[in-house]
Amino acid sequence: MTTNSAMQAPFYPIIYVRGFAATMSEIDETTADPYMGFNRGSTVIRQDHQRKAIPFIFESPLLRLIKDHQYVDAFQGGGYQEQPAQVQARSIWVFRYYERASNLLGNGERVTMEQFALDLRSFILRVRAATCGDDPVRKAAFKVHLVAHSMGGLVCRCYLQNICQYGAPEGLDSTGLELVQDGPSPHYVDKMFTYGTPHNGIDIMGVNVPDLGPIDRFQISNFDKDRMREYLKISKTSKAVNTLDGAFEPQNCFCFIGSNYKDYDAFFKLSKRVTGPASDGLVMMANAYVEEAPRAVAYRSHSGTFGLVNSESGYQNLRRFLFGSLRITAKLYVDKVDLPPGVQKRFDQGAEVRGSYYFDTVTGVRAGPNYVLNERRYNHASALLRTFAELIDDKKPVYLFTGYLTKEARQASDQALMFMIDFGVRIPLFEINRKFWFDEHFEGFMYQEHITLAIRDKTLRYGLSFNDGIGNAPHIADITEQDGQRQISIDVGTESTAKPGFQGRLVLIVDNWL
Template sequence: MTTSTAMQPPYYPIIYVRGFAATMSEIDEATADPYMGFNRGSTVLRQDHQRNPVSFIFESPLLRLMKDHGYTDAFQRGDYLDAPGEVPAKSIWVFRYYERASNLLGSGERVTMEQFALDLRRFILRVRDATCGDDEVRKQSFKVNLVAHSMGGLIGRCYLQNICRHGAPDGYDGTGLELADGSASPHYVNKLFTYGTPHNGIDVLGINVPDLGPIDKFHIANFARDRMREYLKLSTKSGAVNTLDGALDPDCCFSFIGSNYKDYDAFFKLSKQVTGPASDGLVMMANAYIEGSPRSVAHRSHSGYFGLVNSESGYQNLRRFLFGSQRVTARLHVQRLDLPPGVQEKFDNNAQVRGSYYFDTVTRVRAAPNYVLHERRYEQASALLRSFNELINDQKPVYLFTGYLTEKARHAADQALVFTIDVGVRAPLFEINRKFWFNEHIEGFMYQEQITLAIRAQTIRYGLSLQDGIGNAPHKAEIAEAHGQRRIKLPIGTAEGACPGFRGALELIVDPWQ
């Protein structure tokens, strides 16, 4: 007699949801690919300062999940593995939602976001039956991890925020979907990881794309905030639409954001011309995350040779978010800003002083020379930007990034999980009474440092590269523990008396993750 066994976290089935296809030929092309892009890798990466390609083989997220974590794909003998209860939990499924809209295998008719979300519900139940069968214990523990690119993340949100909370919309068939009539139903989602999803819509030349109604043959309105508010069933009537609205804990979502607009060549290379810097070529960085969710940035484009999905950086963030054991959140507390003497004199005499500070941050893990977990740089037009008034008056910490560490990716003999954070603060060009103050300005960084962190079960050690050498962490940090979290604050900043200058603290919050 077979013994019932619950699914064991964190290795739940993974469902991949691809991104937007504009034309019918693109929909057919997507339909013709069994894995809808999750099987695509890359052979080059942008690495040097002159943007020259460097050879580096990344097999694909699909193959790496198989190699590194023992997953299997859910296709066999020309179809999905559907034998009830016989498919392992560690399986990868591709939600082929464009199939029904294609000329190749479907009706050739466009489909709404609500219908895609209903289809996702049906697909998740199919995965449940294939991995659980009639085993009630296993069904009770059944969950999936959704991994989505671009519009796929919005389909996932429509599923979570609309279908699973309100049932099938009027005019749609919810037969067999186990949806409660007008009330919440279990969504079975453990975690949601999105690559370049326009969670707050798509803007062109700073204006949100319009909803053209019946003449919108490409369904561009899927990215118009008014239409998004409708299919996401948001309770707010205006403003941003990147909130989960209580449908899922934002901590269970990860937003992976691209900053390389120059390498995005879709839409006849027009898209990157109208989005420009601070975007991945299609989605503005400011629109590419879920409110309150952990997130990181990579210098990758929306898709293509240097895309987000087919990148080592994307995969490393994905695997660590899904299977990591430690979560690290970094924030910068700016405690003091020292102005150049001439600017300080004007400020003391009640002149209007304006200035914007750019913060560079790069996060790397040990023994990983060909990727970074997070990267925001001034030279890539992706650095964090905060005004003088924001930093002085609001006194809010600057959120830098969230990353995840895993023992499975450790290559060194010791037990520490080691990573580094590069922090750079650029000297601003100040304005005095709305006129630029060039007198004391020299372009460049007023502060740059690489901090090495070594996390162990009982201790956190750190080192500053200028003082201790690169990669060394000789100093034991003072840890404040509360609610299962370990917090440290490391004083950083320019030398005492440096003008312009700053003093602050790098705060790291480390907590267990599963």
């Protein structure tokens, strides 16, 4: 065996599952690429202090995992290393599921999602044989991380929710796949990370894509909700399509979501015209996550030169989700909302007041370069939105983000894990009795703050930029501990006399992550 051979959490084999290819030429092009896009990087221009253009190069998720975490490429000698127990646990594999459908290596016939999922089962067992052989200890510890782009995430869900739960569908071969026919089979998946997966289907101009049946040349019905319910085996019609339905723990599924619809040139070259803002150019943000799963947003398109997969933000979320040691979940509790005086007067008189508040949230870490992990901005059309009625009537917290920290990024000077949050609240243009109200009021941000967190083993400090400067965290937070979680509350909002204004609490929950 090679170095890093132990099958030990969290450094399990990584399997990449690529996304959708529509035409047969795209399928052939996909099959011709050994890594199916996981090896593609990107180069952008940044300015130095003299405004000179300097290239910033992101090498690709494949190379970064090899460089940063000592993973190895499972391709050897023109193919996968197939000899039992000869590949180390820290290995990267590419599930080339389009091979059987291509003209290059297959028969050129379309394949169903159920068959793709069965093929994934077979592939995972191949990875187990190559990394474990017949060693019972290693086989007992065997798990994988699934990393999927777009439709690849639905293939993974079909594997977890259909194949492992119910066995091979009638008419499909399951020979040698160790499936338990009378109950759930082990899925061997530790964590799943999805880039731009349409977990709730694809909508075109607000309408879910149709199931065209036998005339569906491009299999776009894979993103039709009725067809998705079928191949995902959603147990009840009352359940949403984006539920894992008990087949996999939602907290172990991270959803990375794009918000830049302008840079994506998708199939049929129509996507950015028919999806528009609040999408990655193909998948609406509201459709790109699993219920109760952690998620983050980046100003990136679905794929292409500035796509989700070949982004620094995507990689930093991926590595921290797979290998991080701490998890941070942030929620906003809005305690009070004060309207502009004129609007308040009309509201008190019984007028109907409508308007939506935008919550900007940008989060990042300080680890060498400053990496942005989550970016939801008003000017990207990706900010969180809550109506005035929701804020005054519904006291549920606003979920902001989930982020992960790794001890490898501790500051050498004080061993603190540093985390920052840029937070802003933008007041809307109000409507009174369904007519715009223009008096006494400007649209804009009524509150903005930069919060710095310094997390240590026993303490958690914070700082507010207006009082403490950016990057400083002098205040010791009052910590509430329960069930292994540390929770702090930071007061945010305008002065109580500000009209318009708001007061609330940013609640951060920090717990261990493996």
